[in-house]
Amino acid sequence: MGKRYYCDFCDKSIPNNSDAIKKHNEGTQHQTIRKNYYLKYKDLETILEEEREKTHPCIRFFNHGHCNFGELCWSSHRTQEQKQHLEDLYRLECHKKVKFEEEKRKNEAPIKKKIQVKEYLSEHLGHLEKHEIENFFPKYFVPKKIKLLNMPIIPPSLVPPNFNDFINYEPNSWSDDPN
Numbered sequence: 001m002g003k004r005y006y007c008d009f010c011d012k013s014i015p016n017n018s019d020a021i022k023k024h025n026e027g028t029q030h031q032t033i034r035k036n037y038y039l040k041y042k043d044l045e046t047i048l049e050e051e052r053e054k055t056h057p058c059i060r061f062f063n064h065g066h067c068n069f070g071e072l073c074w075s076s077h078r079t080q081e082q083k084q085h086l087e088d089l090y091r092l093e094c095h096k097k098v099k100f101e102e103e104k105r106k107n108e109a110p111i112k113k114k115i116q117v118k119e120y121l122s123e124h125l126g127h128l129e130k131h132e133i134e135n136f137f138p139k140y141f142v143p144k145k146i147k148l149l150n151m152p153i154i155p156p157s158l159v160p161p162n163f164n165d166f167i168n169y170e171p172n173s174w175s176d177d178p179n
């Protein structure tokens, strides 16, 4: 006896051959069960969109209390009241989403613009000559005592910054918070 194909949606086993499986999967019953299964995970927006397209009420459903097509039905199984309720729910959800985004934005720290000395210079001292800009910065020299020691390599912390060091300095990149 060959293994049988088991359909999880329908909780039913069928002969394990492609024709039978195809026929089963295309059947209305399977399609309806499958659709209703996924409907549970559909968001409100999708449900509402589909409902809006169903312009007519389902006669079968409202006259007999049941329609085999379920959510697959091209006609609506919802009363005007139920439709309105869906619309209200959706509006409420949208409102909540907007509020949530607003709060999130408020709580997010503004992105700090990296302050570049170069930018500052061109903005505030752009009118000055190059030598004037150079004079704008303090000048540092290796202390005479160290020179006297004739050290071949000066420790980095003792190396005096030059003009270019100031120019290329990025204050915000090293925990200099102006606030």
Ligand SMILES: [Zn+2]
Pocket (backbone or CB within 6 Å): 007, 008, 009, 010, 011, 024, 025, 030
């Ligand atoms: Zn099935």
Ligand SMILES: [Zn+2]
Pocket (backbone or CB within 6 Å): 058, 060, 061, 067, 068, 069, 070, 073, 074, 075, 076, 077
């Ligand atoms: Zn129907």
